[in-house]
Amino acid sequence: MMTFPINNYSFSPLQISTLVGCWEATNPLGNGTLPANNSSLSTWVDSSKSGNHFAQATGGNQPTFKLAQVNGRPAIQFVSANPSSMTATSTNLPTGANARTFIHVVKYTTVATQQYLLVYGNHSSVGNLYSLGNYNGGSGSQRSFVDSESRFIIGNTALTTSPTKIINIYSGGNISTSTMSVNNTNQTLTVTSNGVLNTAAGTTLKIGDRDDISVPFNGMICAIYAFSGVLTGIPLAQMNNYILNIWGV
Numbered sequence: 001m002m003t004f005p006i007n008n009y010s011f012s013p014l015q016i017s018t019l020v021g022c023w024e025a026t027n028p029l030g031n032g033t034l035p036a037n038n039s040s041l042s043t044w045v046d047s048s049k050s051g052n053h054f055a056q057a058t059g060g061n062q063p064t065f066k067l068a069q070v071n072g073r074p075a076i077q078f079v080s081a082n083p084s085s086m087t088a089t090s091t092n093l094p095t096g097a098n099a100r101t102f103i104h105v106v107k108y109t110t111v112a113t114q115q116y117l118l119v120y121g122n123h124s125s126v127g128n129l130y131s132l133g134n135y136n137g138g139s140g141s142q143r144s145f146v147d148s149e150s151r152f153i154i155g156n157t158a159l160t161t162s163p164t165k166i167i168n169i170y171s172g173g174n175i176s177t178s179t180m181s182v183n184n185t186n187q188t189l190t191v192t193s194n195g196v197l198n199t200a201a202g203t204t205l206k207i208g209d210r211d212d213i214s215v216p217f218n219g220m221i222c223a224i225y226a227f228s229g230v231l232t233g234i235p236l237a238q239m240n241n242y243i244l245n246i247w248g249v
Contacts, residue, residue, distance in 0.1 A: 011242055013225055016235045020092040021226030022048040025074040028065060035065040041076060044086060052205060054086035061085055070107055070163045071248035075220035078208045083216035085208035090120060094228050095201040099172040101231035102132060105247050108219040111142040111159045115217045116210040121203045123212045126150045130199050132168060134159050137190055144182055148197045151175045155187035165249040171230050183249055222247050
């Protein structure tokens, strides 16, 4: 976990009490020691209080740790061939229709096809899912989305292969209450089908691919942060400043 000074004190995301998930490429082992460059990563430690460590036991599906990728910082590379993916438990993550905030900093290798970055829940029933990724939604270019199994909201900014910070805030109730920003630009959302989001307790958290079929992410993940409730005001400003300082977005 890195810190940086704000107003004469050092800030870390761990100082925000609602943080329930923190995976950073700057500290993937959770002990301040970096893996060797270009080495396979079998475990990505959750630095938050929740301890939802991502893991992948199969060597051929493990992502790769890479130094000096985004703003001189490390990143974890996921590939679509022999898809890289990792799974974790979901202790302390918001369940049901409770509010949540997810922030991810990524750098796509390609944005030509639909990709799933993170899946919380499963695609077994409508609304029993909270997943993040990109989809064209008929627009002709890939946009950021939130998918709750047949209930989509899609942003309006075309994604690129430049470093990207995406903030998804779901305030509870119908999925249309969500807000999204891409590199600090608030999105005009297309709601393909509205309805209540209802993430079941105890469901798996997965990064790098979809849970039921292969729709893999192809790019680098710098960080993922999960918060219970709506992140706003000073804590949101602190996170934006922190991410700008570390990854330059």
